[in-house]
Amino acid sequence: MPRVIVYVTLKxxxxxxxxxxxxxxxxxxxxxxxxxxxxxxxxxxxxxxGDEAGIRARVVAMCDELLANPVTESYRIEVEA
Amino acid sequence: MPRVIVYVTLKxxxxxxxxxxxxxxxxxxxxxxxxxxxxxxxxxxxxxxGDEAGIRARVVAMCDELLANPVTESYRIEVEA
Incomplete structure (x- = not known):
């Protein structure tokens, strides 16, 4: 089961x-x-x-909807197999 | 000037x-x-x-004294040149 790590930092x-x-x-x-x-x-x-591109697309949606504040924060996503 | 990144996670x-x-x-x-x-x-x-070993030793001290709770958290240190 892939492990996803999202790093959220202030701009x-x-x-x-x-x-x-x-x-x-x-x-x-x-x-x-x-x-x-x-x-x-x-x-x-x-x-x-799942395929990595699909996983990333879902996690980007999670970031935009909940995990990060797009106004003040940027994020980086790592997918570990 | 080296940039140090400390990742603190719950055990x-x-x-x-x-x-x-x-x-x-x-x-x-x-x-x-x-x-x-x-x-x-x-x-x-x-x-x-400075030499990386010396930098790491100082950052470990920072973690133990302020940045992490040694009872509940673990940490990982990265030094970027």
């Missing part, structure tokens, strides 16, 4: 407020070398066997 | 309540094929040039 031009907060926390803990910290999310799922 | 033995919620939502939207949905997070950052 690079947008300020990542959460990432900025994490960066500040890292600096407070002594990790001053961390720069331009950005957060994203991973969604993994199993899907039934 | 496989734990029930992912958030993932279950997303799975239910996907099913409601007609994506009934999505199974065992699990969520995770990505943390990306820039770090100064």
């Amino acid at each position: 690079p031009t947008l300020l990542d407020a959460q990432g900025r907060t994490v960066q500040t926390a890292l600096h407070s803990l002594g990790f001053g070398e961390a720069g331009d910290v950005r957060l994203g999310k991973i969604i993994e799922m199993n899907v039934p066997e | 496989p033995t734990l029930l992912d309540a958030q993932g279950r919620t997303v799975q239910t939502a996907l099913h409601s939207l007609g994506f009934g094929e999505a199974g065992d949905v699990r969520l995770g997070k990505i943390i990306e950052m820039n770090v100064p040039e």
Whole structure:
């Protein structure tokens, strides 16, 4: 059963407020070398066997309808056999 | 300047309540094929040039102190030159 992994990240031009907060926390803990910290999310799922193009098309629809915000986020899809 | 990407995921033995919620939502939207949905997070950052082993050691410390919960989560580190 193929495993699909979707990586959702904020578009690079947008300020990542959460990432900025994490960066500040890292600096407070002594990790001053961390720069331009950005957060994203991973969604993994199993899907039934099928051709990869068909699976990708379905997952793109899932991203557009639920998993990602097309206004602020971009996503990358990996299909593992 | 190397870019570090940390992938944090819930340990496989734990029930992912958030993932279950997303799975239910996907099913409601007609994506009934999505199974065992699990969520995770990505943390990306820039770090100064250095040998990869040294960079990894610092990022492991960041994970243990802030980025991941060692009780419930596991993580994977990628260093891109």
